[in-house]
Amino acid sequence: MKSKPRLSHIDARGRVKMVDVGAKPVTHREAVARGSIAMSREARRLVRTGAVTKGDPLQAARLAGIMAAKQTSALIPLCHPLPLSSVHVEVTPTARGYDIEARVATDAKTGVEMEALTAVAVAALTIYDMVKAVDRAMTIGEIRVTSKTGGRSGAYRRL
Numbered sequence: 688m689k690s691k692p693r694l695s696h697i698d699a700r701g702r703v704k705m706v707d708v709g710a711k712p713v714t715h716r717e718a719v720a721r722g723s724i725a726m727s728r729e730a731r732r733l734v735r736t737g738a739v740t741k742g743d744p745l746q747a748a749r750l751a752g753i754m755a756a757k758q759t760s761a762l763i764p765l766c767h768p769l770p771l772s773s774v775h776v777e778v779t780p781t782a783r784g785y786d787i788e789a790r791v792a793t794d795a796k797t798g799v800e801m802e803a804l805t806a807v808a809v810a811a812l813t814i815y816d817m818v819k820a821v822d823r824a825m826t827i828g829e830i831r832v833t834s835k836t837g838g839r840s841g842a843y844r845r846l
């Protein structure tokens with residue numbers, strides 16, 4: 688009989704704990720996360736023509752995503768601080784708004800999925816902040832890990 692998977696951040700008494708990664712080997716790890724922001728036709732027009740009064744929300748979102756990935760351990764209580772070797776954030780226009788993708792890499796003892804997810808979320812929030820004067824009904828959604836490599840659990844690719 689297969690045992691139930693245990694949550695690694697909960698101890699035997701049900702208390703929250705930070706996972707001890709001290710004995711794990713350093714390996715190259717990468718993660719990709721994606722999400723989206725949907726907005727009105729008018730908001731899309733203003734972004735695409737460079738007419739947003741606060742500046743270019745797409746460039747600001749890229750920078751915010753990179754900065755957020757670097758600060759993930761300060762935002763998510765049980766994340767380990769990691770030496771990130773690269774963070775790339777892409778913002779791509781779609782019919783309804785923008786798709787956001789973050790690719791994060793490190794050579795460390797634990798993965799960078801949380802850093803990639805945080806980069807996407809903060810990039811989307813930055814776009815929202817810069818465009819909200821025109822469209823408060825924007826929707827941020829579908830933030831998910833789409834792939835990861837490295838570490839004991841091996842590769843993962845979302846189908």
